[in-house]
Every structure is written in C-alpha cells, then in structure tokens.
Amino acid sequence: MAAAKLFPVKTFAELNFPGRLIAVEGLDGSGKSTQIYLLKRWLELQGLKVFFSEWNSSQIVKAATSKGKKRELLSPTTFSLIHATDFADRYERQLVPLLRAGYIVLCDRYIFTAFARDTVRGCPPEWVRGIYNFAALPDLTFFFKANLEVSLQRILSGRPELKYFEAGMDLRLSTDPYESFRIFQGRILEQYLAMSTEFKFLVINANQRIEEQQSIVRDLIRAKINLASFRAQNPIAA
C-alpha cells in the first residue's frame, strides 16, 4: 500500500487540468465576498468561462447541515464531516468536471476554511487534512487579512443576530455570543496565518479600499494566468 498522503499537494495546473481554480479565504466580514464578486464580473466581461461556488451550498447535503445547525446536533467531528460531505459533493459533481472543461472556478472559501475551523474546534489537524486529501490545491489562494476589530465591527453592526455555530458557541468560550464570536474569530485568524506560507496564500491587506484591493487581485491573476491565451484555448461554446 502506498504511503498515506496527508494533505493535498498539487494544484489543478500541476495536475494538467485545462481550467484554473481561484479561492478566496478570510474571516467573516473581511470583504472577500465583495472581492470575489468583482473578480467574477471582470473575468466574465472578458469573455472567459467562469463558475462561482460557495462554501456549504450543496443542495443534497444542505438539508442535513441546516437541521444539524438549527437543532444544535453537531459535534466538532460531525460538523467537520458534514462540511466535508458538502465539499465532496460540489467538488466531484461540479468543480472537477468544470475544471476539466476549461472553466475558471472561483471558490468563496475552500478546504482551508475547514482546516482552520475544525482545528479550532479541536479536531486533530492531520485527520482533517487527510479527509480533504482527495482535493487538489487552488492555483491561486487569496487571503483577505483584515484587522480583527474591523471584521468584527462589519459583522456585528450589520447583522446583530449571531447564529450558534457561527459564533462558535459550541466551544463554550463564553456565554455571551458576541464575546464568543470575538474569541472564535481570533483563533481562526491564528490558524489561517499559521497556514499562510505552507499553502502560498496571497495575502491581501483587507483594510484598504475596495478598489485598491481589487486592483492588486487582478494584477496577481494577470501575472499567474495569461488570460488572452487562456480564452483562446478555452472558448465559450457558441
């Protein structure tokens, strides 16, 4: 038997996929969803084939996940497994086929979200990474690094009702959801930063203006992917 591969090691480009996967990671409130939306528009307007996929959005698994969350049935282990199930469903049925067909796939959160959250919840990191080792690495991973207080303010001012798992209430960090959320997000940020070099995160200062960030993101993509030749090789079906 071959030695166990502990975590994904190759990108889609390295695996000779015609498509490319770009992931964004960051804390809730870091502005990454805005950035990936602008990125999507930019790529689409250039006539590229683009697909956008969100964390935790597989239709089949969703029912179980929302039941588990609503009724607080999830432990760190089942929380981890049900999100892995969701990811696997999207990965195998959507992401991989689209990448085979030459799409640029944009992922709002990828496996690093699981690595960070599950580790904070106390799951053994090697176990989590081993589960996700069926997935290839993104060709580019942007990490939107915002000041913790700024992220917290964005979330806490706009959406005062914090959900149980979102606030990390299952970790019993504090009986106050707001305090719990602060501690939880702080720990997730630590995990992200610890992974940053290992997984070659492109760290974007998310305290800058939206336009400034987007311009850096676009520059980095142009440097990595020759979009004109990519479009020529992967034309949109007539």
Place this chain on the structure above:
Amino acid sequence: MKKRNSRSTLEKSRRRIVVPRSKPRRFYGHGIPGVDLNKLAGKLIVVEGADGSGRSTQIARLVEWLEGSGHATVQIGLSRSTLVSEELAQAKLGNILSHTTLSLFYATDFADQLENIILPGLRAGFMVLADRYIYTLMVRDLVRGMDEAWLKNLYGIAPVPDAVFYLNVSPEELVQRNFSKTHSLDYWESGMDLGLSRDMFDSFLKYQALMGKEFLRLQSTYGFTIVDAHRSVDEINFELRKKISAVLTGK
C-alpha cells in the same frame, strides 16, 4: 428442545451475574477529541455480514441472553442517525451522489451515532451491540476503488470493539435467503452502481463475492472472528455467546 431451554434458564438464574472486567481501550486512529477512554466501562460487540447473513436474528438472541444475564444493552446500526439518516436514504434512492460524497455521508452518520449512542452507552457501562460497523463501510468503499489510507484516517475516529463477528455466508446462499425473505434483490446490496453486470442476479453474486473477499483480507488487520453462518441459528449463537462470555470475564 423446549426442555433443554427451560433447564438452562433455571441454571442461569442461579448463576451470579458477571461484572465485566475492564480492559484498556484504544481508538483505531486519531479518535474523537476530548474522550477519556478509561471511562468507557461497557463492552462493544460488533456483528458484521451481508444482508441475509442472519445479523439481526443473532443480535436479537444476544440481547435476550445478555439482558437475562443482567447486562444492560443498547443497539446501533448503519444509517440510523438523527442527523443524516433521512437525507442518506434520499440520496441512495436517486443514486446521485459520487463515491467520496456518499462515503463521507455514511461517515457522518456513523460519527453521529458513535458520539450519541456508542460512547455514552459505553460510558454508562452498557453492552453496545452494533449491527455492522466501520468495516462494512470500508469494504463497500474499497470494492469501489477508494483509497485505503484515506478510509483508515477517516475511520480512525472509531474505538476498537471488544469482539467483532463476521457472519460468513456464500453469495449463492445469500441469494436464496434474500429471495425467501423478500423475493427481490436490493440495488445497493447487488452492487448495481459498479456495473459488474446488467443482470441483477449476476451482479449480486459478483458483488457479494468481492465484498466477502475484501472482508477476509481485512480480517488480518482487524482480527475479526469469522463465523461460518451456514449453520443453524442455535449453533451460531452458541459460538457467539462463548466468545462474548470470554470477553465479559476478561479471559
């Protein structure tokens, strides 16, 4: 038959109730965070085997015997979790999930029961009887070409049971037993998703042979007791009881 039964019941009632001996317990891999293995006083007994191998009959008999002997019992089986059993049943109906997804869905179901039934049961000193365990889940995936190291890591959350019985029945006999019970073969138990044959009967035989072979291969790693389940219910149950008695007395 009846006479012998009543005599043995009488003998049993005179016997002292055995308090199970504790033995060090371990997980297969990383385990579940925050679980103190020393506090799992109960025993975990697993019965594995294909549909029609007599698992539920044997488990029902064991429950009766164990409870009669003064032990509290609790049972678990695959796809019975509160968390995902309904969604799992739905997904199986449509055959729409890919392998890794289905595999992780089953693992979620297992983990939910592990944390909500098996571990609390063992903590409370119960005899936990599992109608199949991680081995069936692993074997199903292995015959579908999934990576063994990946599966071992995934199911490293499982505690090592105190006894595992594999009820071994030939595929030919399984077909007959399934027909005499329901007059039909189950899509998944026939491995129809594997495309071994378009003929369900052929596919069933081939699939069950593959599963049996894989179980026997895993036997060397996991050390289950292979039980010849072509014999009568009584004979098989006698063998299971003997082994479980040894587990209880720590011999």
